[in-house]
Amino acid sequence: MVSSTDEADGAIVNTCGFIAPAVEESIDAILDLEILRRSGKLKFLGIVGCLVNRYEKDLRSEIPSADLFARVGDLETIAKAMNGGSLCQDRVLLPGSPAWTRYLKISEGCDNRCSYCTIPGIRGRLASVPPEEVYREAARLVSEGAKEICLVAQDLSAYGRDLGDRVDLGVLIDGFEDRFRGEDLWFRLLYLHPGRVGRGLIERVASSDLFLNYMDLPVQHASNRVLEAMNRGGSEGDRALGLFSFARSLDPRFALRTTLMVGFPGETDEDFEILLEFLQTALIDRVGVFPFYPEEGTPAAEMEGQVVEEVKMERMERLFSLQERISYERQRTFEGEVLKVLVDECHPGEGYLEGRSFREAPEVDGVVEASLKTAVRPGEFVKVKVLEALEHDLVGEVVAP
Ligand code: SF4
Secondary structure, three states, rough: OOHHHHOEEEEEEEEOOOOOHHHHHHHHHHHHHHHHHHHHHOEEEEEEEHHHHHHHHHHHHHHOOOOOOEEOOOOOHHHHHHOOOOOOOOOOOOOOOOOOEEEEEOEEEOOOOOOOHHHHHHOOOOEEOOHHHHHHHHHHHHHHHOOOEEOOOOOOHHHHHHHHOOHHHHHHHHHHHHOOOOOOOOEEEEEOOOOOOOOOHHHHHOOOOOEEEEEEEOOOOOHHHHHHHHHOOOOOOOHHHHHHHHHHHOOOEEEEEEEEEEEEOOOOOOHHHHHHHHHOOOOOOOOEEEOOOOOOOOOHHHHOOOOHHHHHHHHHHHHHHHEEEHHHHHOOOOOOOOEEEEEEEEOOOOOOOEOOOOOOOOOOOOOOEEOOOOOOOOOEEEEEEEEEEOOOEEEEEEEEE
16 A cells, blocks of 8 residues: 555545535546556556446446446455455555544445435445444454544444344444443444434433544434425424434533535525524534535436525525534633543644544544644543634643643
């Protein structure tokens, strides 16, 4: 493994293809590498992942210089093309990936049929990883140095529905508690369908020493009419609000994240006002906002009442500016507090470190920046006193290792 294509003999592009910008990004990466492949600088070019699931035929005819096309999870085909057929059991981290923060996928695929979403078509039906395998993998990550394990899936809350009545996310969390209780590491839950999350699960998380009081519940919208058209049953705006306020009733500091979509077909000004009101009431820490993309092959792409781009952009702007104020107010409630922070970067020369507390998931949320007197290693926990809140980040000083 090398960290730049200049040093590489071969390259594999692991593609994403669920919405138009992801498709474009993947294609840009492929085209850049295709130039190197055609000039002979690269001896091998592989294209793997979701884009192949979605557009294999087109890719094969448009990128004839590629040496390999493999669908999601088809490791054998990749191994055969690169290694003469055998899968190597060892694994190495990609260059630049931290060993202390890792993702653990507990299921693949999705049985929900949100009307705008290509993922069930690309990834197939829900297939949960059996609990014992999940625990084994978690233990392996810990033995490799993990201090933070983020559980991920297309929909974490569906975990175990294909494994019989006895397994669900709550049961899985209990098993983690039994195995890792008392260890200096933390677990984080990303991507939970709000329609499937009950108060019991939130209580389970809030009472856990291992699982952080952090939940990512993508509600997408708050107008019941729009949610129904999205085929997101059970995630009515009032119900989602109830979940958020229940989490905060258990812990006022509970970190909440969501994703919203604007410009879904048929979304009226009134629907949008409902969404604004929702944000104002829910006081969510962090919100991602996306415009609706009419994706080929989805029912929503064919729906009447498509919203023009200009209106989508204007609605996005309004949501962003409202949420900026809310995020900042949430950030300010942490001024003066001492937070446990997992160090991602340390710059002793410049006298500061960068890390994340329970409130910041890797890559998507802000960071905590803190001044320090003595160097610490990335992957260690330190205590930081927050001195100043910025819109996305917190600034403070290290008060204890
Ligand atoms: S739950 Fe998520 S992955 Fe599943 S269909 Fe809906 S948006 Fe797509």
